[in-house]
Structures are given as C-alpha cells and as structure tokens.
Amino acid sequence: MSGFVYSEKPIRIERGEGPYLYTEDGTEYLDVGASYACTPVGHCHPDVVDAVTEEAKDLFYVQASYPVDSRDKLYNRLAAIAPGSIDNVWLCNSGTEANEAALKFARAATGREKIIATKRGFHGRTMGALATTWKKKYKHYYEPLMDGVEFVDYGDVEQLEEAVDEDTAAMIVEPVQGEGGIYPASAEYVKAAREITEEAGAALIADEIQTGLGRTGKMWACEHAGIVPDILTSAKGIASGLPMGATLVQDWVAENHGNHGSTFSGGPVISAAAAATLDVIVEEDLPSHAAEIGEYLAEELGAKIEADEIDARRVRGKGLMLGIEVKRGSNRLVKNLALKEQVLALPAGRTVLRLLPPLTIDKGHADQLLKSIDSVMGGADQ
Secondary structure (H helix, E strand, O other), X not given: OOOOOOOOOOXXXXXXXXXXXXXXXXXXXXXXXXHHHOOOOOXXXXXXXXXXXXXXXXXXXXXXXXXXXXXXXHHHHHHHHOOOOOOEEEEEOOHHHHHHHHHHXXXXXXXXXXXXXXXXXXXXXOXXXXXXXXXXXXXXXXXXXXXXXXEEOOOOHXXXXXXXXXXXXEEEEOOEEXXXXXXXXXXHHXXXXXXXXXXXXXXXXXXXXXXXXXXXXXXXXXXXXXXXXXXXXXXXXXXXXXXXXXXXXXXXXXXXXXXXXXXXXXXXXXXXXXXXXXXXXHHOOHHHHHHHHHHHHHHHXXXXXXXXXXXXXXXXXXXXXXXXXXXXXXXXXXXXXHHHHOEEOEEOOOOEEEEOOOOOOOHHHHHHHHHHHHHHHOOOOO
C-alpha cells in the first residue's frame, strides 16, 4: 500500500541537522525550502529536541480543558511576542485550522457573514479556508464551498474601500502572498486595510502562517506596516514542523468567539516543541538575522539578474521569504537544483522559484545557494 495524495520525490530523507537534510547514503542537501517554512530554527534544533524528549517522558496527551505547564508556557510565549496587546490564544493543528477558526471567530464576534479575500491569496484547503483561497485549481473539485466570500485585487485600496461595508465580518489577507508568487503588500495597503476594516466594524485577519515568526525580518510581517490586526494566524514553523497552528485574537473577538474547539488543541508534547522554538527565535534574534541574510541574498540575486548572469526577471520578497521570477518553468528548476546541486527549493506557481530557508542560515549557506543558482540558472541547463 502507498500514499496517493503526494507524488514522492526520488530522495529518501533519513535525518536533518541545522539547514541540511541527509539521505540514507549520507548525501547532504541544503534545505532552502524548509518544507514550506516549517523549520525556522533548523532541523532538529537541540533545544527543541530536548524539550520534546523531556515532555514525552511525563505526558503525551491530555485535552485542553486540563491546564498543563507546557501549554501555559506556550500561551505566555505567544502573548509576549504577539503584536500590540493581543493576548488571547487558541491552539490547533495546522494553518488551515487556524484560518478556519479565524473566520468563525470573526463571524461570531461581528454577527455578520461577508468575508473579503484577495486574488492570488492562499489560506488553506479545508472548506471554509478554501473558500477564501483564490486559485481555481484548489477549489473546483469540492464546490460548492462556503458562501459570502468576495475577492478584491491585492494592493488595490479603492477596491477594498468599495468592498468592505456594514455586512462585512472580516478581511483576510497575507502581508506577503506566498503560494500566489511571493508578493509583498505595501505598508500603505496594509495600513489602509486596518483603517477600512476598523471603520466598518469588521475584523482584520492577518494570515501569517508563512510570513510569521521572523521570516520577513520582523517577528510578524504586519509589523512592517506598524499595525495590529484583530486576528492573527500562525502555523508551519511554530513547533519546528510538528503539527500546530495558533489563532491569536484581540479581546473583543475573544469575548464573542462562539462555540469552537478541537480534540488536539495544544497537546503537551507539541506545546513544549513550540515554546522551545519560540525561545530560540527570540533569544537568537532570528528576525534580525533573517533581515540581514535576506537583504544580502536579494541584493546578490538582483545584481545577477541585472547583469544577465542568471536567466530570471526579478527577485521580490522580504527577509528570508524570497521569490525569483523566472522565464521558464519553476518546477524544472527545483528539480535541477535538487538533483544536480543538492539544494532543496520550492516553486510558487509555474514561474517563481521560492526560497524559505531556515532563519539560522549564515552567509556561507547563502553563498552556497547563490553558487548553485548560478549553475542551474546561468548555464547550459537553461
């Protein structure tokens, strides 16, 4: 018997350490995709491994109605790093669940139905989150989906002003679109989204599933615009790749959240992993490090593109969330980087090579990546 949802790659991974993954024969791969940003502190960080090991000795699981130290520690860590005065946390198992909760909380708190989402946006694959995801290929097998969703052009303030009204429960938006092609929103657009939703009495949901936890050079990408959303969602790297998501909400939403729950909300072992991951991000100041290394990579890639050294149109993004827009298929480039250069990257659509490395990579790792990109995108392979 075999799995049927994923097409397996011809690389069997045995172990990981730092920014590297290793196969059974010891071949070393530089992981600049971090499995879609799921390992922000690198693979098998010793602090996270120790936290998981110690918690597993004491308590694998008890449901969230019973307080446990590891979950309480995580609640406090998240409240401490949340933007503004947000200190209400709901834990779940994935990013799509975090966004499902956000949509439900917004509707319950406002008593309204309408949801504004953006074109090119991606918010998950369950029926509610999928309804707010733009690309048709993810949706058409499963329609009809949740009603009440209206899409606007990403970055268009005038459209947003027209769309948000007294029937709007929330706008959900990625500060940097990930799956849609690594498109950062301008600070002006994010500020406008905050003002427009607040004036209408609607919730602003910042989907920081991919952008959060330091990836863009600040703890949360919304902080680049200096705004505080009503609801913020996090997942992917929050527990170093173990299954966890979090929905953080302001008081007015928490007080009217409706009736929601999850069997595996904040399991002790995974909470321990998440708290340890956040400790590493804060103590090692990984957001600042991501800003520094990301700027170096972006400048070097931009110079190579300008000088026609690599076959690409442009580079865009923030921090260590970068996209290289290419002239030919991104999936082939990902394959060539893996098989010829032992570098694991990701596509974002057909024409964007996506880079989401662990936030711990240094200049040497960045130079290794640049050399591999030169080889694959600047030579006969193109």
